[in-house]
Amino acid sequence: xxxxIRIILAILIIALIxxxxxxxxxxxxxxxxxxxxxxxxxxxxEVANDWQEYQNEQIGFxxxxxxxxxxxxxxxxxxxxxxxxxxxxxYIWGIFIHQPNELEKVIAQMGDQFTDRKETREEVMVNNNxxxxxxxxxxxxxxxxxxxxxxxxxxxxxxxxxxxxIDDDTxxxxxxxxxxxx
Numbered sequence: 001x002x003x004x005i006r007i008i009l010a011i012l013i014i015a016l017i018x019x020x021x022x023x024x025x026x027x028x029x030x031x032x033x034x035x036x037x038x039x040x041x042x043x044x045x046e047v048a049n050d051w052q053e054y055q056n057e058q059i060g061f062x063x064x065x066x067x068x069x070x071x072x073x074x075x076x077x078x079x080x081x082x083x084x085x086x087x088x089x090x091y092i093w094g095i096f097i098h099q100p101n102e103l104e105k106v107i108a109q110m111g112d113q114f115t116d117r118k119e120t121r122e123e124v125m126v127n128n129n130x131x132x133x134x135x136x137x138x139x140x141x142x143x144x145x146x147x148x149x150x151x152x153x154x155x156x157x158x159x160x161x162x163x164x165x166i167d168d169d170t171x172x173x174x175x176x177x178x179x180x181x182x
Contacts, residue, residue, distance in 0.1 A: 054079065055181070059097065061159070064177035066170065081174075082164075092166060093174060098158040103151060106160060110147055111137035124150060126176045150175045 051064040054071050056079070065071065065081045072091065073079045077098075082091035098106055111117045116139050124134045132152040139145055146167040152159045161178060163171040 051177070054081070057181070059157070060155075060182035061178065061180050063095070063161075063174065063179070065093070065174060090164070092164045092168075093171065094162050094164065096160040096162070098160060100153045100156060100158045103153075103158055106158070107135050107149075107151075110135060110149060111139060111145075114139040114141060116140050124175075127179050130178065130180065150178075152178070154180055 050067045052067055052069070053062055053064050055062040056073075056076070058076060068083065069081055069092075070084050070087070071079055071081045072087070077096065079095045080091035081093045081095075086092050107119070110119070118138050118140075120136045122134050122136075123131060125131050130152055132150050134148060134150045137147040144167070145165050147163065147165040148167070148171060149160050149162040152161075159178075161175045
């Protein structure tokens with residue numbers, strides 16, 4: 001009687017181990033699919049000559065974005081960029097225009113939903129003449145959630161260029177292509 005119980009117990013333990021392994025594998029696979037979000041990370045596409053250019057003549061700036069992406073503009077103060085498929089999820093990158101006195105308020109709202117929010121700031125320069133601040137906000141709870149926003153000020157306006165919390169090598173090429181036109 002002891003022998004059949006041991007066999008059944010061994011079979012149950014093996015089934016639990018195999019089932020747990022399959023479960024973990026499925027969770028890791030689905031997490032990768034969600035965080036990838038169809039963002040191109042090819043080194044050759046970083047501000048390559050084949051990128052499109054978005055130009056805003058009214059506010060006076062232009063920026064390059066990947067050739068197969070689209071943009072959508074709202075009230076001249078919000079411009080979203082991303083793949084056509086990303087539109088339903090809120091696009092991928094964005095440019096937001098605020099008042100300059102709102103800088104600290106806007107930064108404080110970055111990732112404010114997380115109690116373990118971590119913020120770093122560093123000075124960046126684009127096109128040899130525009131100095132800005134790159135703010136990165138992370139959380140230990142979601143290691144793949146990395147919100148990067150670059151802030152530039154000019155003529156009473158604060159420009160915020162954000163990566164939508166998706167860490168991607170081409171985002172740096174995107175914000176570094178930003179240039180004022182007047």
